[in-house]
Amino acid sequence: MKNENNDLKLSPSIRKNRKVFEELLGIGVSFDVDYRTLKILEKEVDIYYITGLNDKDHVNVIIKELLELNEVEHAKSSKRKVHEVIENRIVNYQVEEMDKFYDANTQIMSGLIVIVVEGYEKAFAVDVRSYPGRSPSEPDTEKVVRGSRDGYTENIIVNTGLTRRRVRDDNLRFELLRIGERSRTDVAIAYIKDVADPGLVQQIRKKLEDVKVDGLSMSEKTLEEFIVDQKGNPFPLVRFTERPDVASAHLFEGHVIIIVDTSPSVIITPTTFFHHVQHAEEYRQSPTVGTFVRWVRFFAIFFSIFLLPLWLLFATHPELLPPDFSYIGPNEEGNIPIIVQILIADIGVEFMRIAAIHTPTAVSTAMGLIAAILIGEIAIKVGLFTPEIILYVAISAMGAYATPSYELSVANKLARLSIVLGTAFFGVPGLVIGFTLYILFLTKTISLNTPYFWPVIPFNARALYNIIFRLPVPLDKVRPSIVHPQDDKRNN
């Protein structure tokens, strides 16, 4: 049924067209789809629209202008055809002609108005869209102390506009695709033509064209799963950002960005592990401070994975500790085994994280109190936990919150739990093999033909230096080789 109608063309008879439109759009059934018939120069003209998605004032101006035609032109004396006169009179700079019902319907459903003129087998789509939505505001997940406060919104047009504001280069391209049989979501591939790797652009374009799905309900996340081969891999294989300045910085480096309508997060490809441990704030501070912040962050991320298993190892095998560190480890055996305590505490923190996501603000203060007092203090007094457990679980939880990428922090949590279990069962070999497997797993991961653990393995000294030290921007002269830029110099 659907495919049959895809190629159906408009006919010169306006009555026939009206019937088909009524049938396909459900006019008379759906309350928000309708048409208005005007009589212009003795011809009937239908205007199809959907309420709620277009600018009413603008539509009224167009109708007024069209009706004025009746006063200034005379049907018989006019040398031009009526549809030409009408097209010329549409007060808008974005007018498109189309001859298929499918295209016209998509435009109507996107919020455009479609004008059908009697005796003419094409329709005019006029862009009078005005989507309900918010204006740009600072994204919650990527705040900076100083600097621009605008963030992407749910509207793709606003998003491309915000990007263009930062990249005025005429080589910036936004290729538009429509994905989803039923959702018909607009998706834009953004790249700078003479910088980005054309092979990568083509690969992404092909993957997007091959997407067969009825709707992109979780927009960019749904699409991400079609682009990268996630399988059982918990690590985030692409980076999301809601900040136009971060997106444009990546465009300059030669990355390809995918913007999906209805989502404020854009996808940055290709991505490596180390893209997830950097933050815009580091570039808002002086290079030295930025480097310091970055190192502290690296320690936090390292602690969020390895501190807990390491402490567990020392708590269960105190003989491993050098004499200077002998105070580490619980002074008295608790009532339950340490590994069980760690698991309860760690999963308890996870309870709080999950709960905090959807707790209303009014209740969250109470939740914080319950969490801090009950779980922290009472659990120790009752004898459930030894105090040290709370300390180390808290440090590793803070380390996870200090991870700039939310997705990475959750993936690291899984890694931590597995290594904790390995350490509990096998002691030193469990921890060492866990560490080795963690690194081998990251090395083995490939995202869009890009090694995930670059530049550590495969090793690239210059890029690694760039990650360990946040360089002053004037000294940062080359684009990262990982994106295979066509032009690897930043300033020539």
Place this chain on the structure above:
Amino acid sequence: MAKQEERQSSVFLKSLFCGAAGGFIWGIVSSIAYFFSFSEVSHASFILRTFFSGSWTEGWMGELISLCILTILAIIPALIYYLLFKQMHGIMPGILYGIGLWVIIFYFLNPLFYFVPPLNEMTMDTIVTTACQFVLYGVFVGYTISYEHHDRRIVPKSSQNEA
């Protein structure tokens, strides 16, 4: 053609450099593991303590001197990998190469190092810890060399840059 040769020589130098860097990074890891008694031996046991005696070989000074020597010695396995296995793909050859190196040093060359206990007297902890270090070094060197050799591509003849 000249460009091709230039590239090859750059890959060669990069391979040697990555061998040294690998020795340095995993040498530090080895010292840390020794410090926390994960392993009874560190690189200093092989390089310094076998040939010299004295308290300076024991502390962090000994580890540091040994780390410098290890960094230079670690070029040799990278050179061998470059000459023999650079055509390989993926991380598996690196893992096997690392295990191979470990077997050579800990089993066949073991009698040379008087300070290192024979394999059958080592604890399981030591064996696992050192083997893991060698595996990581092997992957580090092997994956890097094959990545550089294949023109910084993971998949052979990938579509990138051809369009």
